Amino acid sequence: MPATRILQKLEFTRELPTVPVVLTRLLRYMEKPLDQVDVHQIVNLILQDKSLAGHCLQVANSPLFGSSDENEVVTIQASVMAVGVSRIQQIAASCSLLRLMPTISFGLNPAVFWAHSLGCAVVSREFAAQIGYPEPAKAYAAGLLHDIGVIALLWVSPQDFRRCFEEASRNRIPLYEAEHRVFGITHCESGKIIAQNWRLSEDITDVIVGHHSPEIVQSRSVLTSIISVSDLLCRIGGLGYGYSEDRQTDFREETAFTILAAKYPALRPFDLARFTFETEGLIEEVRAVVSQVYGAH
Amino acid sequence: MPAMMASPSFLRATGSTGNERCEPLIKIRDLIYKTAGIFQADNKLQLLERHCNKRMKALGVPTLRDYYGCLTVNSMHQAEMVSLLNEITVGETFFFRNRPQLDAIRKIVLPTIIDAKSRSKTGQSALRIWCAGCSTGEEPFTLSMMLLDDPQGTLKGCSIEIIATDINERSIAHAKVGCYDDHSTRNLEPHFRNKYFSISGDKLQVTPAVQANVSFSRLNLLDDSRMLFPKGIDLILCCNVLIYFDAVSKKRVIQHFYRNLSPHGYLLLGHSESLFGISQDFRLVHMPSATGYVKSEKGAADSPS
Numbered sequence: 261m262p263a264t265r266i267l268q269k270l271e272f273t274r275e276l277p278t279v280p281v282v283l284t285r286l287l288r289y290m291e292k293p294l295d296q297v298d299v300h301q302i303v304n305l306i307l308q309d310k311s312l313a314g315h316c317l318q319v320a321n322s323p324l325f326g327s328s329d330e331n332e333v334v335t336i337q338a339s340v341m342a343v344g345v346s347r348i349q350q351i352a353a354s355c356s357l358l359r360l361m362p363t364i365s366f367g368l369n370p371a372v373f374w375a376h377s378l379g380c381a382v383v384s385r386e387f388a389a390q391i392g393y394p395e396p397a398k399a400y401a402a403g404l405l406h407d408i409g410v411i412a413l414l415w416v417s418p419q420d421f422r423r424c425f426e427e428a429s430r431n432r433i434p435l436y437e438a439e440h441r442v443f444g445i446t447h448c449e450s451g452k453i454i455a456q457n458w459r460l461s462e463d464i465t466d467v468i469v470g471h472h473s474p475e476i477v478q479s480r481s482v483l484t485s486i487i488s489v490s491d492l493l494c495r496i497g498g499l500g501y502g503y504s505e506d507r508q509t510d511f512r513e514e515t516a517f518t519i520l521a522a523k524y525p526a527l528r529p530f531d532l533a534r535f536t537f538e539t540e541g542l543i544e545e546v547r548a549v550v551s552q553v554y555g556a557h
Numbered sequence: 558m559p560a561m562m563a564s565p566s567f568l569r570a571t572g573s574t575g576n577e578r579c580e581p582l583i584k585i586r587d588l589i590y591k592t593a594g595i596f597q598a599d600n601k602l603q604l605l606e607r608h609c610n611k612r613m614k615a616l617g618v619p620t621l622r623d624y625y626g627c628l629t630v631n632s633m634h635q636a637e638m639v640s641l642l643n644e645i646t647v648g649e650t651f652f653f654r655n656r657p658q659l660d661a662i663r664k665i666v667l668p669t670i671i672d673a674k675s676r677s678k679t680g681q682s683a684l685r686i687w688c689a690g691c692s693t694g695e696e697p698f699t700l701s702m703m704l705l706d707d708p709q710g711t712l713k714g715c716s717i718e719i720i721a722t723d724i725n726e727r728s729i730a731h732a733k734v735g736c737y738d739d740h741s742t743r744n745l746e747p748h749f750r751n752k753y754f755s756i757s758g759d760k761l762q763v764t765p766a767v768q769a770n771v772s773f774s775r776l777n778l779l780d781d782s783r784m785l786f787p788k789g790i791d792l793i794l795c796c797n798v799l800i801y802f803d804a805v806s807k808k809r810v811i812q813h814f815y816r817n818l819s820p821h822g823y824l825l826l827g828h829s830e831s832l833f834g835i836s837q838d839f840r841l842v843h844m845p846s847a848t849g850y851v852k853s854e855k856g857a858a859d860s861p862s
Contacts (some may be wrong), residue, residue, distance in 0.1 A: 496843045504845035506664045511843065533831035533841055534596055536848055540829075541598025 263444030269416045270453045271457050277415055279458035283310060287461070290349050290397050295484040299345050306336050306352050315355035315553055320348065322549040350385075350400050354378050357404065358553070360411055366418045368410070368424030371554040372502040377404050379499040379546040383539050384490040390535065391486075391524045399486050402467040405460065409451025409468060410435070413443065415449075429503040434495070436472050448472055474516045481519050488516035493536065499543045581621035582606055588628055592801035594807070596829045606799070608644040612637070639801060646797045646827075650695045652737070655796070655828055657846035659703060662792070665844050667704075668711050668821050670791045673821035678796045683716040687790045689778060690798030691721035693740055694732025694771070696761050700794075701770040702753040720787065722776035732773050735763040736860055779806055784813040791819050796827030804835065811836040815852060824850040 270276065287304055289297055306313050313336055320339040321332050333373065340348045357377060361370035384403030388396040399529040414421045420442055428438035434445040451468035460468070463483055470484040470535035477484045482514055495505060511517045511532055521527045574603065582602055582744050591598045597605045609624055616637075618624045627637050654661060674682065684704075688697040697719045723729050742750065742761050754761040754778060776783060778798070792805035792813050799807050814824055815838045825847075828830070832839060832850060 493843075497843060498846050506845065508665050508669065508849075509843040510840055512840070512849075531831070531833040533833050533848060534590065536843065537596040537598050537829045537831070540846070541600040543596075545600050 266413075266443050266445060267449065267453070270450055276427055276454065276457060277360050277411060280356040280359050282306070282309060283353055284458070286353045286356065287401055287464075289462070290346075290353070290401055294346055297345055297349075299340060301403065302338050302345060302349060302352070303336050303340060304349075312352065312359075315358060315547070316348065316351050318553050319351045319355060319512055319549055321366070322545075322552055329356060346397060350397065350404075352383060353401060353402055355553075362411075362414060365412050367422040367429070368501055369551055370416070373407070373410065374554075375546055375550040376494060376499055376501060377407060378550065379494045379543055380404070380406060380487065380543050382490050382546060383485050383494055385534065386542065387490050387493075388486050389468065391520065391526050391530070393482065393486060393524070398463060399483065399490075402464050402487050403490055405455075405464055406471045406491060407447060408454050409447030409449065409452070412450040412454045413439065413447055417443070425456050425501070428501070432506040434472075434505055435501055446472070447448055474519055482523055485516035485519040489514065489520065492516075493539050497539050497543045499546065550552060563578045581625045582609070582670070584625055584632070585609060585621065585628065589638075589641070589645070590831075592638060592803075594831050594835065595645070595797075595800045595827070596831065597641070598829070605645070608641060608747045611644055612641055614785070615640075624786060628801065633790070636804075637717070638659060642800055646800070649740075651741045651744055652693045652695050652699050653700070653746075653749075654696070657844075657849075658828070659699065661844035661847040662700070662825070663711065663847065666792060666825070666849065670823070671711070671713060671715060674791075674819075677820075683718050684712070684791045684792075685819075686717070686719045686792045687794070688719065688721040688789060689776075689793055689795040689814075691723050691728075691732060691773070692725070693728045693737075693741070694721065694735060694773065695719035696794060697732075697771045698735065698767055698775075701767045702749055702763075704770070705753070705766060706749070717770050719771040720773055720790075723773075724777050724779075726775055729773050729775050735768055736760045736762075740843065778802075778810045778813075781809070781813075784810070784817070787817040789819045790817045790821050793818060793822070794825045795824065797830070798832060799826065806814055807835050811838070815839070820852065822852045826850070 267470055286302075289302060292328040305486045316336060317333065317339060320343050327394055331342070333342050336348070339351075343351070354377070358374060361374055363370070381403035385396045385400040388399035393399060413424075424438045424442035425435070427433075427442065428435045429439070436448065439446040448469050448471070452465065455468045466477040466481075467484045467487045470481070471488045474481050474484040474488045489511065492509060492511075494500065496509060498504065512521075517527070579602070584604065586597050586605060588603065606621070609621060612627075613619070613621075613624050616624070616627060618627060628634050631637065640806065670684065686697075686700060688700070691697050701717070701719055704712060721732065723732070736757055738760050742754070745754075750761070753764050753767050755764060778784065779802075795810075795814070799810060802810065811824075811832065815836070818824065831848075832841075838853065840853045842849050842851050855862070
């Protein structure tokens with residue numbers, strides 16, 4: 261299917277995934293300073309959806325979260341006490357995405373895709389915090405949603421997507437390269453349509469559009485670059501799309517890293533090796549949480 | 558078990574219970590990284606605590622805070638750090654120990670080196686690999702059989718020379734015999750076990766073909782005069798060795814490695830080991846689930862891109 265046809269289909273189809281209501285509201289809350297957040301509102305929002313609440317508890321209680329059997333939380337209220345309001349919003353936003361996951365695999369396993377999104381969110385937040393970016397929570401949200409365009413492609417053209425995914429995993433190349441060959445566009449373009457459709461903020465839209473080419477996002481390239489670096493670290497660390505890309509990466513040659521190094525002096529002597537090892541630890545934890553959530557499905 | 562463990566890095570609660578107790582452990586983790594260059598990620602903190610507990614029992618030290626003192630202010634703190642590192646690295650080696658690293662060597666490092674060699678004036682020649690700190694030989698033999706196997710034909714008929722050195726005479730003697738027990742061979746796939754070993758009583762003996770590529774000798778990495786000898790090395794593996802050296806010695810060894818390597822040479826360290834703060838002569842590169850260092854032209858390495 262030619263690129264224009266795909267884009268048209270994305271623009272006009274009524275079958276596009278609709279934004280989970282919970283996610284829209286959470287993203288709005290997440291932009292507020294913490295002291296202006298009404299905890300009850302968030303708790304009620306989560307409680308409106310039983311399956312969401314269940315998933316949130318699972319994630320908040322995951323053994324990797326450090327909770328042992330004796331301090332397991334059984335209510336959303338208690339989990340807010342245990343992990344804090346900011347983290348419960350992040351957990352809920354992540355779990356609200358579960359609803360969008362296709363129930364059958366089109367090459368790409370839904371659990372693998374969710375793990376990549378969640379992993380990228382967590383790594384982006386940690387990376388943002390370490391380099392001194394003032395809004396790590398925004399980095400989390402952007403990391404979570406950066407690949408939403410993959411879902412869009414999968415949705416409008418499942419058979420082509422399967423072909424594209426198979427090509428990528430067979431040749432061990434990044435997914436966007438295969439998308440470009442098969443569709444003529446990538447998940448960055450399809451993601452843009454979703455982002456506009458869902459009325460996501462400009463920051464997050466930029467990340468969705470530019471995480472594979474942060475130079476195209478002029479004004480807000482910092483957040484995009486943070487997610488770009490984190491996305492790459494996740495893919496290298498084994499939390500990509502279920503296959504490893506057989507490549508060697510020198511981060512100092514990556515555009516995203518260059519953009520960040522110019523903005524954040526902390527990055528010039530940044531211990532990327534150490535952050536990579538930290539990321540490996542995070543990835544293992546994310547994997548365990550994901551297998552718990554999906555195992556219980 | 559008290560809520561001591563890794564306050565979960567992932568979605569970590571701020572100010573949760575147990576954080577105060579975690580603090581000395583984090584300090585110990587950071588101290589190990591600073592002095593030895595080996596990092597324990599948050600999800601490995603519980604394991605690190607177990608290693609510390611073992612040492613604390615041996616020393617009769619009651620708390621982690623006191624143990625941190627043993628690692629910093631006590632007169633014996635350097636010796637204690639070595640004992641703790643021995644716990645962490647378990648002081649053992651086995652065949653196919655670090656698979657992501659081996660995959661990276663096979664799929665990325667060697668093809669890149671061969672490509673660089675074929676472009677250079679000298680054309681293709683032998684691949685020279687150095688296992689610096691080879692212990693009882695499992696690592697160089699793993700490489701030897703992996704390269705003999707070469708199902709994808711990556712090596713394009715290159716000849717292979719593996720130099721394996723260790724400071725410990727007894728380890729070298731063991732390596733030269735090439736006979737291993739269940740413990741060393743526990744990670745072996747049947748394919749490799751059947752093809753590259755023969756049974757010798759209750760042990761496994763590596764075949765002469767695997768041994769033929771490897772030469773063992775005793776070498777102290779701090780022996781400056783002998784460190785000048787190896788030249789034109791394409792790949793140095795030095796796993797869990799530098800962690801025992803102080804910063805000055807580490808820098809010296811790394812400088813030697815730099816000169817020992819051919820222009821596109823690679824230096825690979827053990828899992829979670831880093832050269833940060835030790836050398837800027839190498840570029841850090843990322844490969845699937847593995848990191849490595851590539852020799853870069855002098856002066857270029859340091860620029861903040």
